[in-house]
Amino acid sequence: MKxxxxxxxxxxxCAAPLVAQSNAPDIPYDANADLLKLPDNIHLGEAAGVATNxxxxxxxxxxxxxxxxxxxxxxxxxxxxxxxLEFDQAGKFLREIGQGVYGFNFAxx
Amino acid sequence: xxxxxxxxxxxAGLLLAAAPSFAQSKAKAQNVPEIPFESVxxxxxxxxxxYLGEGIGVATNxxxxxxxxxxxxxxxxxxFDQNGAFVREIGQGLYGFAFxxxxxxxxxxxxxxxxxxxxxxxxxxxxxxxxxxIGRRPEAVEELTNFSGQGSAPNSxxxxxxxxxxxxxxxxxxxxxxxxxxxxxxxxxxxxxxxFIKSAGKQGxxxxxxxxxxxxxxxAQGNIYIGDRSxxxxxxxxxxxxxxxxxxxxxxxxxxxxxxxxxxxxxxSNSVPDNGDSRAAAQTGEIYKMELDGTIxxxxxxxxxxxxxxxxxxxxxxxxxNELFVSEITDWRVQKIILKPSPAKSSxxxxx
Numbered sequence: 001m002k003x004x005x006x007x008x009x010x011x012x013x014c015a016a017p018l019v020a021q022s023n024a025p026d027i028p029y030d031a032n033a034d035l036l037k038l039p040d041n042i043h044l045g046e047a048a049g050v051a052t053n054x055x056x057x058x059x060x061x062x063x064x065x066x067x068x069x070x071x072x073x074x075x076x077x078x079x080x081x082x083x084x085l086e087f088d089q090a091g092k093f094l095r096e097i098g099q100g101v102y103g104f105n106f107a108x109x
Numbered sequence: 110x111x112x113x114x115x116x117x118x119x120x121a122g123l124l125l126a127a128a129p130s131f132a133q134s135k136a137k138a139q140n141v142p143e144i145p146f147e148s149v150x151x152x153x154x155x156x157x158x159x160y161l162g163e164g165i166g167v168a169t170n171x172x173x174x175x176x177x178x179x180x181x182x183x184x185x186x187x188x189f190d191q192n193g194a195f196v197r198e199i200g201q202g203l204y205g206f207a208f209x210x211x212x213x214x215x216x217x218x219x220x221x222x223x224x225x226x227x228x229x230x231x232x233x234x235x236x237x238x239x240x241x242x243i244g245r246r247p248e249a250v251e252e253l254t255n256f257s258g259q260g261s262a263p264n265s266x267x268x269x270x271x272x273x274x275x276x277x278x279x280x281x282x283x284x285x286x287x288x289x290x291x292x293x294x295x296x297x298x299x300x301x302x303x304x305f306i307k308s309a310g311k312q313g314x315x316x317x318x319x320x321x322x323x324x325x326x327x328x329a330q331g332n333i334y335i336g337d338r339s340x341x342x343x344x345x346x347x348x349x350x351x352x353x354x355x356x357x358x359x360x361x362x363x364x365x366x367x368x369x370x371x372x373x374x375x376x377x378s379n380s381v382p383d384n385g386d387s388r389a390a391a392q393t394g395e396i397y398k399m400e401l402d403g404t405i406x407x408x409x410x411x412x413x414x415x416x417x418x419x420x421x422x423x424x425x426x427x428x429x430x431n432e433l434f435v436s437e438i439t440d441w442r443v444q445k446i447i448l449k450p451s452p453a454k455s456s457x458x459x460x461x
Binding site for chain 2: 038040041043044045046062063064065081105106
């Protein structure tokens with residue numbers, strides 16, 4: 001029975017997660033949207049991914065560029081201009097990683 | 110005000126069947142006094158390697174700096190100082206830049222761009238960093254599947270999604286108004302933090318209905334002046350987006366601007382590009398100066414590519430109502446215009 005109930009809750013949570021968790025306590029928090037200091041000529045686009053390493057460096061993977069299509073003989077190839085940026089623990093810009101690398105297309109995470 | 114609406118509805122009824130045409134492009138206003146003016150030649154000084162494309166948007170900030178939004182190889186945003194010296198480019202390569210439509214500067218000197226290619230309204234702080242975005246660029250894969258350029262379905266009327274938006278304005282509380290646009294024929298209102306409040310308008314010719322809301326501006330009371338371009342009229346809506354008045358004698362309003370200060374004026378450009386029906390273009394091009402109640406003060410300019418002529422004015426800056434900046438599509442330039450209104454009377458000209 002208990003198991004059935006859990007299953008029901010799980011199904012419920014999938015269908016309407018916000019309703020199912022309406023009594024979740026609020027966690028107090030602050031936000032700082034100006035932590036990352038970008039050079040003048042680099043702008044974030046959609047912020048698809050963010051991660052830190054053991055030193056607190058922050059890595060941001062962003063969808064930042066226009067889509068460019070290349071017409072091949074049988075297919076059209078496109079590249080959407082995603083970029084990976086590294087900042088230190090204070091938000092100072094350190095470098096871009098993999099600029100123009102073949103695998104960067106449409107950032108996901 | 111009700112009289113205005115009735116007259117507008119009548120005019121709309123007459124126009125119902127007709128698309129904007131040769132006949133319709135000519136403004137109905139008669140015997141409008143000409144306002145003497147000059148154009149400052151070559152005001153903007155470009156670095157040797159930067160060129161203006163189509164002059165789509167122009168706006169000034171409180172220091173007199175001039176911001177120009179252009180369709181060139183890429184859509185780009187440039188800043189010049191009050192003397193026309195090039196200061197910098199803002200947002201080079203930005204994800205939200207694809208096909209420029211308007212730039213405006215709010216009372217706090219934030220710079221806002223409206224891009225009809227990415228369906229995005231973007232707020233930059235005075236330092237040139239992005240601080241808010243509204244709308245979303247279609248994902249690259251979607252863009253390819255919609256390669257005809259049609260993008261998302263028209264009349265989707267989503268709170269945070271535009272369909273070729275055209276312009277942005279603010280009231281004194283910082284509420285944000287977006288004209289949207291080529292696809293959805295509506296105006297959307299957000300609070301100062303970008304939270305959706307409401308939208309109003311649909312395609313049509315009646316009061317409160319729109320055919321290509323191409324430009325908009327707000328007055329000090331928070332009324333909204335909408336350039337209802339294909340209906341050849343300016344609509345005035347109140348702050349809750351209810352129709353108040355219609356001014357339908359000044360042609361096809363491609364660009365509107367409301368000047369600040371204690372006595373506000375409404376500027377309206379009757380623009381038609383000459384690459385379409387060149388006969389229509391030839392009988393337009395003039396800019397009207399109006400009282401906010403629709404009374405025409407005067408007009409200036411005519412179609413053409415010379416100095417003091419206008420070649421499809423697409424945006425007007427009127428921070429100083431006697432020193433305007435106009436950007437032009439079919440003559441890749443921005444002109445600084447000095448008006449020399451006669452000091453005697455200010456209320457000449459036919460009311461609507």
